[in-house]
Amino acid sequence: MLVSEAIKFAMGEIEPLQEIGEKWGVVHENEQVKCAPEFRKAFQLYGENGWIAASRDPEYGGQGFPNMMRIVVNDIMYGASQAFNMAPSLTHGAAHLIENFGSDDLKELYVRRMFEGQWAGTMCLTEPNAGSNLAATRTTAFPEGDHYKIKGAKIFISWGDHDLAENIIHLVLARIQGAPEGVRGISLFVVPKIRVNADGSLAEPNDVICTGVEKKLGLHASPTCALNFGDSDGCIGYLCGVENKGLAHMFQMMNQARINTGVSGMTLASTAYLNALAYTKERIQGSDIARRKEGFVPIIDHPDIRRMLLWMKAMVDGMRSMIYRTAFWSDLALELPDGEEKVRYNNLVDFLTPIVKAYASDIGFKVCEKAIQCLGGYGFCKEYPLEQYLRDVKIMSLYEGTNGIQSTDLMGRKMNMNGGAAFEAFMTEIEEFCRKNADHGILGKEIKALSAAGKRLRDVATTMGKQSKSDPLQWASNTYPALMCFGDMMAGWCLLDIAIIAQKTLDKGNESDFHKGKILQAKYFTGAVLPLTVARLETCLREGREIVEIPDEAF
Numbered sequence: 001m002l003v004s005e006a007i008k009f010a011m012g013e014i015e016p017l018q019e020i021g022e023k024w025g026v027v028h029e030n031e032q033v034k035c036a037p038e039f040r041k042a043f044q045l046y047g048e049n050g051w052i053a054a055s056r057d058p059e060y061g062g063q064g065f066p067n068m069m070r071i072v073v074n075d076i077m078y079g080a081s082q083a084f085n086m087a088p089s090l091t092h093g094a095a096h097l098i099e100n101f102g103s104d105d106l107k108e109l110y111v112r113r114m115f116e117g118q119w120a121g122t123m124c125l126t127e128p129n130a131g132s133n134l135a136a137t138r139t140t141a142f143p144e145g146d147h148y149k150i151k152g153a154k155i156f157i158s159w160g161d162h163d164l165a166e167n168i169i170h171l172v173l174a175r176i177q178g179a180p181e182g183v184r185g186i187s188l189f190v191v192p193k194i195r196v197n198a199d200g201s202l203a204e205p206n207d208v209i210c211t212g213v214e215k216k217l218g219l220h221a222s223p224t225c226a227l228n229f230g231d232s233d234g235c236i237g238y239l240c241g242v243e244n245k246g247l248a249h250m251f252q253m254m255n256q257a258r259i260n261t262g263v264s265g266m267t268l269a270s271t272a273y274l275n276a277l278a279y280t281k282e283r284i285q286g287s288d289i290a291r292r293k294e295g296f297v298p299i300i301d302h303p304d305i306r307r308m309l310l311w312m313k314a315m316v317d318g319m320r321s322m323i324y325r326t327a328f329w330s331d332l333a334l335e336l337p338d339g340e341e342k343v344r345y346n347n348l349v350d351f352l353t354p355i356v357k358a359y360a361s362d363i364g365f366k367v368c369e370k371a372i373q374c375l376g377g378y379g380f381c382k383e384y385p386l387e388q389y390l391r392d393v394k395i396m397s398l399y400e401g402t403n404g405i406q407s408t409d410l411m412g413r414k415m416n417m418n419g420g421a422a423f424e425a426f427m428t429e430i431e432e433f434c435r436k437n438a439d440h441g442i443l444g445k446e447i448k449a450l451s452a453a454g455k456r457l458r459d460v461a462t463t464m465g466k467q468s469k470s471d472p473l474q475w476a477s478n479t480y481p482a483l484m485c486f487g488d489m490m491a492g493w494c495l496l497d498i499a500i501i502a503q504k505t506l507d508k509g510n511e512s513d514f515h516k517g518k519i520l521q522a523k524y525f526t527g528a529v530l531p532l533t534v535a536r537l538e539t540c541l542r543e544g545r546e547i548v549e550i551p552d553e554a555f
């Protein structure tokens, strides 16, 4: 029910915003941002219909669905319009932070109104000198009675100002006056754009000024704002959670946002693939190379086009399955009683978060690029939506922690966390799957190939885990390709798992192209992609030190 309603809502209300937003962009006038009027209506409906809080506690207006369903809903909504869907998604994340860490007063005042879309939310981390390195955060909070005075400047804040809602609630990282340097001195604050009275009515503006919006490659309908807090000494903020634990609190939102960034990469890729598929069935060009048909043929008949379509299909299915699985495990981690199983699922989600974020964003970009290739010259033109998908999807590898940062997180902190337990949990899942299905009648050969690649991955990653301490420069030169190998392994496992399920259906005599496609894409992936993964793995341990040794002047 939720999925079919989400599809109906996305097609009716959200999908039209993709083109409207691209044409309208955003307007910055008198320190305020204006968006296309249709965006305001859609945001209000989004909140009223319960989409923002689909997976949240009914106590604050949520619908109580599992986290997994929020990811499925986001798949559908982001696929319809990435730029728009960031607004409700950030609102959800910000409200959820207050719900988890805020005082009762903060919860009472803010959470329900945000979940219902009356007010929007943002996450304000980045500063001109604090991008990847949040330890350099300079925004300061000065204690004043029951609140703080906030002073500082944030940049690149998505949906940092707009006219979609009555108020915008910023979740801001700042340093309490006199707090320790580095990440240990960062706290989290709730900073409304317009001050809020005790009864929830709006009071005077809170001295939060939007000084500009970025002109960007993509996401033209999503305002990326520079915000000044307290230029006139009139910006009030409220501590959310524990003093100096702001970054740890914010990580709750960031980890969810990282999975969601993976969802965006995957769903834009999915939409690009479907557009390319439709085009290749219609476009007539060239003759059949084997002369199976007379005259000119649709380009889907050309093996080179089919190669690209099959690669895209496999990658999209692999990414979607990887993401849904991670979301399902995050529900288990949340719902299971304390004990070994809960710890195991927590470990799996921790380990997979940087993989989902970086792999799905980079492969998402590559799928969009391949989709353009399928259209030929038309793919490059605005007449078709693919060039927009390519521009929009690029940001996914940059924000929420760049993919380079994700790779060092995976190959350093995550490899070694809990004495290697997270890595072990991940490898065990794949090894168990391979062991159980090694003699599969149709897919046995492919499963053996996955198993062999898994063994090599285990060795290489273990060696790199140690190298992170003994030879950090060489290690850091290869963390990114290693992360992509983990992503390929996970995608390959998911595709084979899907194929085994599909084969069961075929074995029951249900002939279906849908199920045949699942088997063929898994065989293609293990035959054509996995060997490249194995070769790439070897490059992660190569002895050559060119990356480290090349002098800056030689570049």
Ligand SMILES: Cc1cc2nc3c(=O)[nH]c(=O)nc-3n(C[C@H](O)[C@H](O)[C@H](O)COP(=O)(O)OP(=O)(O)OC[C@H]3O[C@@H](n4cnc5c(N)ncnc54)[C@H](O)[C@@H]3O)c2cc1C
Pocket (backbone or CB within 6 Å): 123, 124, 125, 126, 130, 131, 132, 133, 155, 156, 157, 158, 159, 216, 219, 224, 395, 398, 399, 400, 401, 402, 403, 404, 405, 408
């Ligand atoms: C459209 C858009 C929307 C955004 N939305 C938000 C938002 O809503 N809220 C918010 O707070 N921020 C937001 N950001 C900011 C975004 O999260 C940062 O741009 C990102 O974290 C990278 O920081 P930076 O741009 O300063 O790059 P830098 O940190 O300068 O990085 C530049 C390059 O150096 C690499 N690098 C840096 N440090 C290291 C290191 N230690 N090891 C290895 N490589 C390193 C990076 O991987 C990257 O390739 C947004 C940015 C954009 C463009």
